[in-house]
Amino acid sequence: MSVEAAVAVFDAKRDAFLADLETFLRFESISTQSEHTQDMQHCASWVRDQLASAGLDAQVLPTAGHPVVFADSGPVPSGQPALTLLFYGHYDVQPPGDLKLWNSPPFDPTIRDGAVYARGSADDKGPVMTHLAAMRCWRETHPHLPVRVKFITEGEEEIGSPNLPGFVREHADQLSCDYVVLSDSTKLDADTPALAYACRGLVYKEMTVDGPSHDLHSGQYGGAVANPGNVLAAIIASLHDAKGKVTIFGFYDDVVPLTDKERELLAEVGLNDAQLLERTGSPAPTGEHGYSTAERYCARPTLDVNGLTGGYAGEGAATIIPSRAIAKVSMRLVAHQDPARISKAFDEAVRQACPPTVKLAIKNYAHCRAYVAPTDSPGMQAAIKALADSYGRPPVLTREGGTLPILPLFKEVLGADSLLLGFIVPDCNLHSPNEFFCLRDFDIGTRVILRFLAGIADQTARANQA
């Protein structure tokens, strides 16, 4: 089993693979716009054909929304390592936005300055193409893939994957795997590969405080009725203490403390205070006492106001007592906080902080568990080695401050950890005009996948022999 033969095939046929990527990028697979429903179907079929040409049994499966492409290389021949990888990706893209801001048309891929510019080039078609190219190169040099490989390529990532959880639960047996592999994440910078091993969870709430049945004249009634604006402010204020800790009862109970090793890692790879201020424009860093900036934004749970509304918002002054005030508030969770438990504790804290002089309604939006994977699993070790060998330097292990609902979904339903092999640079204009994918990362990324396949197969075989 020689990975270098497969790499040589890639190098020889690289321009053909790049042409395939350009074909992939020409599909206007914009999931949020119904006029592109046909483009979505054509794009899904194209992905299926690519997988079929790598010898996988590939099919386009319907959902209530856009279809999912599912493929399976089938049971491994006896004697081969019994390990299954599930490659996740998405073929849908964000709308291009204002066309005038693009230097070349978003769906007419253009090569310049060592990168391919097009909508979806970085998110996620370029990275998906490295997966597809790797499978084809391997199969041109080997009778079988070295482990069992499955693909799930969805068409609704950019609209929040509304049908994915149902699909995964329904097809749990077909999707069963040891690891999920995805490349829908960034490197630390152009030269430093990254392997994210955790992301935060999310509980999102909307609180509506109703007081008088209509806006009142603040002179006529001010002082004698509860003002929903003042009450809402007091509720929000009650949710933090002076040390930046969330006061909700039991909020930190299930939080897994950071290990010294994790803290060292974050100190090394996370933003420092100066970088934070430069990127956010905030006047000063702040947050939970006892934690560094990097720990605060990705490894500790938080509670943030996302929106405030109530009363008179126009120019000048209006002397009213608003009948209603609303706050959108979200919490980022870390392992092993349970979103259901946190959601309930939030409601209880808010109800306790709310006086009986107003009516309070709480609405639930997103609700997602945090995700954290062991950094010493065989899969993680193989991923680190593949990245290090291909990029010439080891990846940094990072935590995502944001929320990737698919990670806890795959963990919960399939019992599988995810390996986030990121090939795109952080400033690749994701969701913005002039999105691009560096050709260097196309070349190296494909090598990473090939080496990862070979590495994890070797490792598994050795483990089985031992």
Place this chain on the structure above:
Amino acid sequence: MSVEAAVAVFDAKRDAFLADLETFLRFESISTQSEHTQDMQHCASWVRDQLASAGLDAQVLPTAGHPVVFADSGPVPSGQPALTLLFYGHYDVQPPGDLKLWNSPPFDPTIRDGAVYARGSADDKGPVMTHLAAMRCWRETHPHLPVRVKFITEGEEEIGSPNLPGFVREHADQLSCDYVVLSDSTKLDADTPALAYACRGLVYKEMTVDGPSHDLHSGQYGGAVANPGNVLAAIIASLHDAKGKVTIFGFYDDVVPLTDKERELLAEVGLNDAQLLERTGSPAPTGEHGYSTAERYCARPTLDVNGLTGGYAGEGAATIIPSRAIAKVSMRLVAHQDPARISKAFDEAVRQACPPTVKLAIKNYAHCRAYVAPTDSPGMQAAIKALADSYGRPPVLTREGGTLPILPLFKEVLGADSLLLGFIVPDCNLHSPNEFFCLRDFDIGTRVILRFLAGIADQTARANQA
């Protein structure tokens, strides 16, 4: 000096006076709409002519906006009581709003059910007409008015009297008087006359809290930067304690405590809890501990949020840290709180409550002193008697929870207290469609003014003799 002769003249010519009121009501004197500038001038001239026909020296004086009608009966002949009354009123009206909601055209006065329906009938042309009619009836039966009488009838009350303070300061000598008399206030109910002796002051602020230079992803940075929404909520919450008291340092220092008599009066004439809930739709009464509902809404200082804005206000969820959050907050003041001092104390309290992790800007809007008049002055006594004799029951003494900037203005510049002889009913559709003025109040109101003139002249003469 027989007031009954003047009353008899009114009764005899009442229909002619009513026709004059209808003429007054036909002017489309809408101060906020520039296409009515000519109507405003014609209306001012008509008021001037009415005053001239009562023997006053009347003139239309320009301001930077709509003109003021000023009139003066001149020095009293020797032997007459040396007392001067300044009658205040306004000839401008609110826009009519949606014409389809009017049962008869707003500028075509219509008599039905014992009332005249038209825009401005209650606010303030009907009451002003009682003043004009009283002067003319007196002069038809007497060679002179019984005291010196001046009139100031402005054309910008409905747009906040922007030019009145300057006008009053500039013409302070001409306007000098012992009492200001106005009827731009309501009775307690249809049968009970009211005499308001106090109104609250106002300090209006807008706080802008700026954090990051742009909205941030709450996953990416949440926990590491100050969230303007959370900070603003904490600032607002810090301004009240658990007993409903405002925590601003020195806020209550200059508050004149309510006397037992005032508290008894408010218990008698103010809204009770059940009435408050019915009128406001609030779930429960609340406010500063140790005070009744009626005391809270008109006799105690308050602090209310008037508006809240920040971050995502649309449907559903958006996980952002808003770069900015804004609150409009106003305080109602009572005597002798100094708006300048309260304004400064508010700024200091807010700055203290605001962490250095955000930027805070405070904008000032309205700024008005509270007003409270002695209830035992000769003018007040004469007003009580005139109302009692004309309505057949004594007036209730009330405090206005709202703010009437002209009262402290006249007090400050002219040293004169105001007498608020209100003739309109509370539900007269002020500022709404189908505004009306009851003919009974037109008849009784004119008697009140005549009896008040006679009474205060008598009283002053007796005091001078004593």
